[in-house]
Amino acid sequence: MLFNSFEFLFLFLPATLIAYYLLRRWVAHHAALVALTLASLIFYSWWDIRYLPLLLGSVVINHFLGLAIGRKAQPWLGIGIILNLGALGLFKYADFFVGNVNAVAGTDIPLPGFPLPLAISFFTFQQISFLVDVARKHTRPGPFLDHTLFVSFFPQLIAGPIVRHDQIADQYADKDRKDDLAENIGVGLSIFAMGLAKKVLIADNIEPFAASAFGAAARGDELGMLEAWSGALAYSLQIFFDFSGYSDMAIGLARMFGYRLPANFNAPYRATSVVDFWRRWHITLSRFLRDYLYIPLGGNRKGPQRRAINLMLVMLLGGLWHGAAWTFVVWGGLHGLGLAWCHMINRIRPQGLFPKAKWLAILFTFLFVTVAWVFFRATSFDAAWEILSGMAGMNGVGTGVGDEPWIAIVIGLGIVWLMPDTMSYFSNYLDERTLDGSEGSLQKGWRWKPGVWTAVLIASILFLAIVNSWTAAEFIYYNF
Template identity: 45%
Template sequence: MPPVLIGYLILRHFKMENGIIWWLTLASLVFYGWWKPIYLPLLLGSVVVNYAIHRVLLKTQDRFILIFGIVFNLALIAVFKYADFFIGNVNALAGADVPLLHLALPLAISFFTFQQISFLIDTYKGQVTECDFPRYMLFVVFFPQLIAGPIVMQKETIPQFRLAIFRSRLMLNLAVGATLFAIGLFKKIVLADGIAPYANTVFGLAETANGVPFEAAWIGALAYTFQLYFDFSGYCDMALGLARMFGIRLPVNFNSPYKATSISDFWRRWHITLSHFLRDYLYIPLGGNRSGVSRQKANLMVTMLLGGLWHGASWNFVFWGGLHGAYLVINHSWSALVAKGYVPNILPKPVAEFSARGLTLLAVIVAWVYFRAESFDGANAIIYGMTGLSTVYEPKLWETVTLGTAPIWAGLALLAGIVFLLPNSIEFTERYNPILGVKKFVAQRKTQGFLPLRWRPSYGWAAGLSAIGVVSMVQVYRLAEMTEFIYFNF
C-alpha cells in the first residue's frame, strides 16, 4: 500500500489521469501475482477475451455472442473450481476411477468472473455504450476489491476512474479510508482471529469425536458465527478504506446482517453485492415472482442452491444454500399469510421484533454449522450437541474446550455487544459518504437501535483509531499462524 499510494500521489499532482489508471492496474496485477504468478496469465486472458466480446456486442448485440461469453466465463469456473467435485461424484455414483485434476483454485476467480459476466450482459442490454480498455481492466482487477469483493457493476466504478474523482478532497479521502481500514484490520486480526481457535477446536473434534457436549457445541457454533461476521465485515471495511484512499467509493456489501428481522432481511444485509447479482442475473431471468407462487418458490430454491454451490465445491455448501432457500420459502409464505390477515399480530411491536430477530439469528447459526463443517457427520454432531440430543461422547476430548469456559462466554458476550449495540462501520462514518448511495442507505434504515457514535476528523478519533491499528499490527506478529480471509476461498 505505501509505495502504491506514493505513486498515486505523484501522478495525481501532475494531473496524469491515464497514468493513475495504469499505475493502479499494474499495482493490482503485482498484488494478484504475488500469490501464484502462474495464474496471472489466466486473469489477463480472461480480461482480454471478455473485453473483445464486449467490443463485438457493441457492434452486433447478438444473443449468441452473449451466450458464448457467459459460457466461456462459466467454463473457467467449472474447470478450476468444480472439476474435481464433479469427477469425484461421478466416480462415487458410477464406481469409476477417473483421476482428479488437483487444480489449485485461482485466487478471486468467482469474483472477477461474475463481474465480467455482468459487464457483458449490461453491454448486450445497451447499458454500456463505450469503455476503453484501461478503465475496463482496472474495473476487473482493482486490488481493494479483487480478492473477495464486493462484486461491483460497471456503472458503479468505471465512471469514477477519472481525474476529477482522483483529485477530489485528498485529506478527507485519506482520513475516511484510513479509518475504515483500521476498523476492518482490528475486526479481522483481533476479533475474528481471536475467537477462531475455539471454533476450529470444536469443529475439528466434531469430525473425529464420538458426540459433542451441549456447551461445547454452542461454543463452537457461536464462535464461528462471530468469527465469520468479523472476518467478512472486516474485509469489507478494509476494501472500502483502501479504495477510498484513491477517491473511489465502492457499494455497500455488509450491513449488520445479524440485526435482521427475517431471512429476506438477512440477505438484504449479508454479502449484498452477491445477493444483487443472484437476484438480477439468475432469480429474475428464471422468472422471479412473475409466474405464480409455486414458480417463485422454485426459483428461490434454485437460486439459493446455486448460490451455495458458488461458495465452494462441496455438498455442505449446497445443503447450506438449500437451507436458506427453504428459509426464504417459509419466510415468503408466512409474510403472505400475515398480509392476508390469516395470522393475527397479538404481540407488542418490541416483543415481536425481538422474537423475529432471535428466530432469524437461530436459523442463520444452524445453517452456519453446515457451512463451516468439513462433513455432514461433523455438522450433525454439532447440531445434535446444540439440541442436547448428543449423549455419547468422550469427556477427556472436550476438556480443552469446556475447561474454564467463563472467559469464553465473556468473550462471546463482548462480541455480541459489539454486533448488536454499536453502529457498523458505514453508520459510524456515514456523514462522510463512505459508500456509493449513502443517502439511500441512511433512508432505508428502520431503527436507530445502537449507540449514537459518529466519526469525524479530529485528533481524538485519530488517536483512538491509531491505537487499534497499532494493537492489530502487534497482534499480527504475535499470531502463531496467519489466518486467511475466509471469503478468499470462494
C-alpha cells in the same frame, strides 16, 4: 498479499498511494491509472504468479466480448457467459464433478486436480455482470486500461465487494476529479482500521474456539450441548467479523485513492427475517444473484409457488458458488427454504410473526443463520451431524469449554447488536455510490466525524490491530 500483512501495510500500500497521487498531480490521470493497475497486478501475483495469465486472459477476452456485445448482443453474450462459467467450472468444480460421477457410477476416473486460482469466483461474476449490463445497455465498454483496473483493482479483487461496471467505470474515467486528499486518507484509513480490527482483534481471536469444536466433530468426537453451541456461535461471529472486516478494508482502501465501492454489510445479525438477512449480508452477491439469476428465472412474477422454486434454485447455486461440496449446497438450500418460508408468512401475516417483539424476530433469525452456518463450516455431513446433535442436546450438556469462549461470544454479540455497523458509523461521509440504496436501513447512534479524539481513537485501534498482525491469517473468503 494479505491486507493484514506487514508487506502490505508498510511497503505496498504507502508506495502505491504515493505513486498514484504524485502521478495524478504532476503527470497525468492516465499515468496514475497505469500505476494503480500495475500495482494491482503485482498484488495479485504476490500470492502465486502462475495465476496471473488466467486473470489477464479473462480481462482480454471479456473486454473484446464487451465490444462485440455493444455492437450486437447475440450470440456474443451467450458465448461470453459460457466461456466464463466454463473457466470457473474447470478450475473450481472439475474434481467435484468427477468425484460425484465416480461415487454414482462406481467408476475410478482420476481427479483432474486443477488448482483453484485466487479470486476466480469473484472476478468471474464481475465479468458476467459486465457482459450482461453491456447487453442491457446499462453500461458501455470503456478503454482497455479501465476494464483491466475494473477487474484487478486490488482492494476488491480477491473477495469483493462484487463491483458492477457502471458503479466504478465513471470514477476511473473522471480525469477532472478534485481530490480532497485529507478526507480521502482520513475517512479511508479510518474505515480500513475498523476492518483490520474486526479481523485481527476479533475474528482471529475467536477462530480457535470454532476450530476446536469443528475439529472435534471432524474426528467423530461426541460434543455436548455447551461445546457444540460455543463452536457454532463462535463460527457465526468469526465469519462475520472476518468477511465484513475484509469488506471494510476494501472500501477503506478504495476511498484512500478517492474511489467509492458499494457497501457489502449492513448489520446482518440485526436482521428480523431471512429475507432481511440477505439484504444485509454480502449485499453485492445478493444483488448479483437477484439481478442476474432470480429475475431472469421469473422472480416473483409467476406466482408464489414459482417464486419459491426460483428462490430455492438461486440459493442452491449460491451455495455451490461458495465451494465445491455438498455441504455448501445444503447451506444454500436451507437459506432457500428460509426465504420461501418468510415470503409465505408475509402473505399470511404481513406484520410478521413478532410485530411487537422485534428482538424475538432478530433472535430467531440469528439462530437460524447460526444453524445453517454449521453446514458451511463443517468438512463433511458427519461432522455437521456431530455439531447439530450436540446443539440439540443429544449428547448431554457436556463438560463445558471454560469461560474464555463464552466471554468472547458475549463480547462479539454485544458489538454486533449494540454498536452501529461500519456503514452506519461512517454514513455521514459516504455517498449513494457506497450506500447503494441502503440509506433507509442505517442504525441510529454514533457517527464518525473528524477531530482530535476521533484521530486518537482510530490511531489506537490501528496500533492495536497492527501489533496483533504478527501472525497474519488469511481471510475465510480467500478460499472461495
